[in-house]
Amino acid sequence: MWQWTSDLTTNRAYQGFVGRTNELDTLRGVLATEGPRVVHVYGITGIGKTALLDILAAEARDAGASVIRLDCRHIEPTEPGFLHALGDAIGDGGPGVDTLVERLGLLGSTVLLALDTYEVFRLLDTWLRQVFVPLLPDNVRIVFFSRQRPLDVWFSAPDWGRLVQSVPVQPLSPIEAQALLNLHGIQKEDAASLIRASHGHPLALKLAATASRENHARSWPQETVLQHAVDELSWMFLADVEDSASRHMLQGAVVLRRVTVSLLQALFPELAPQNAYERLRRLPFVDGGHDGLIIHEAVRDPLARSLHASDPSRYLDYRRAAWRQLVSESQSAASDDLWRYTADMLYLIENPVVREAFFPTVTALHTVEAAQPQDDEAITGIVRAHDGRQASELLLQWWRRMPQAFSIVRGATGEVEGLYCNLRSDQVEPSWLLNDPVTALWYSHLEQSPMRSGEVALFCRRWLSRNEGDSPSEIQAAIWLDLKRSYMELRPGLRRVYLTAIDLGAYQQVAHRLGFEVLGGWEVELDGLCYPSAVLDFGPASVDGWLAELAAAELGIKRDPALLDVEARQLMLAEGRVALTPLEFGVMRYLVEHQGKAVSRRELLQHVWGTRYQGGSNVVDAIVRTLRRKLGSQSARIETLTGVGYRLR
Structure with missing residues (x-):
């Protein structure tokens, strides 16, 4: 008895899959002519999003659609990074968005573009929503798979309501959880405690099933929260790794965002690195990518926490070895690969101030986007509500001269709730800088401490929230996150960031940790109020060198003194x-x-x-x-x- 290849691929996708009837029905609608054009699938780690994507992709191919899958973990979250990855996937080297969109329109009557692990693409969400997705031809459907729920602005935009849909992936019901455990050889009488412990989390159920088969005599607690279950089950899974060398490597590799041959050699110089890499690749909770191995978070995170608690010295040694290797490799990395080293270095930094500044764990309630002429009334109202006559006129003069330097912050209802003005030293007229006392001060500082040819400074002239002014707020947090996107796009040419705020003291602790220096004696007085300034100099190695220094300080690594x-x-x-x-x-x-x-x-x-x-x-x-x-x-x-x-x- 033979089968078509398409039948085999679909059957393989369904192996070990239970439940999710409602989710699948919604996703199948993507392939219909009148179905949604954009779908956001979201749920916590290990909940089964990738399994849903596997089935959707298999069914779409069976229906004759072209399927393009991109894993956002391996793509620099900038416009060029995304377009480069998409061009590679569809076999077209054209760098422009119009060229790639045209190519998508020629791939068939239905094209499914799936972006997995989309949560790491938060910096690019606005551009995708405002620029890329509206350009897609009628034959293209785009599906985002993310740990975080989509921003409300996806659904509040005019004429988008029927075109966009969200699919939350919830834990399995007790009946579905029982069916999954049955597939893994756990009988009903042994499953009750595992279902309670996992709360229907598919990955926890699978880990529990594996551990239970190997440790049948162990009695499971009746009252256990999900995280405790994942921690305990992950350790049991580690105990089932066949040989001690693989267990040893796994315990060290959990400090890494991605595992490469060179990083394994740095962490375990006594082992053959290629052999070590192949051993890890064969483990069931390790996924292979084109740029390294990813240990599943449900296994990696609890193992890392346990190593930190049980052997903090070894935990620190692994991270230091990884830091040295990443610094060495990043110095010769190609521009297309630089983002990976940036993300790897960020993963070594445990300081929440730095981590949250680039990869926030809390879903944002606000979006930042380029200001438009129709935002004039809102911008003018916010500026005049918080700044005096002289300060307001200076900022609004920038709005009239360089509207492209302004961004606005929208809330869940689409209302403008904040703004910020961000100028680039290579795109602004020096005479305009000298007409503003604040930017004139920054210009003077640049003349006294000049940058190298080709280096760029960012002038964060002002940020304001409708209710909080320039004080700490959710609006300000959204603005600072958007500013990090500029950091990424401008490196390795970005050298400095200048900013000012009346309430600069409220940011003192955070700014100090990030390396900002208050320019003492360089204050400007406007309307009787003092506007102090601060500067962050990334150094000659730009953003990546700055991150390396932050990681070195946290890891207690003493750099060679400056020569x-x-x-x-x-x-x-x-x-x-x-x-x-x-x-x-x-x-x-x-x-x-x-x-x-x-x-x-x-x-x-x-x-x-x-x-x-x-x-x-x-x-x-x-x-x-x-x-x-x-x-x-x-x-x-x-x-x-x-x-x-x-x-x-």
């Missing part, structure tokens, strides 16, 4: 400071900025001397000789690479 004082143009040695000539400073600065990498004489001639004349490379050697003399005991840090150039160790 070069850029502002003073001096070497900082144990013996004291040593002045440099302009050419010595130029060469030393370039070597410092490319520390650990080979730098050719041609590069130095081009970037320091501003010439490509190859015959003059001996002048580079002469400058390096004088630098080595001035470095004294540290002269060996400048290595000569025969046939190439130099490298600063």
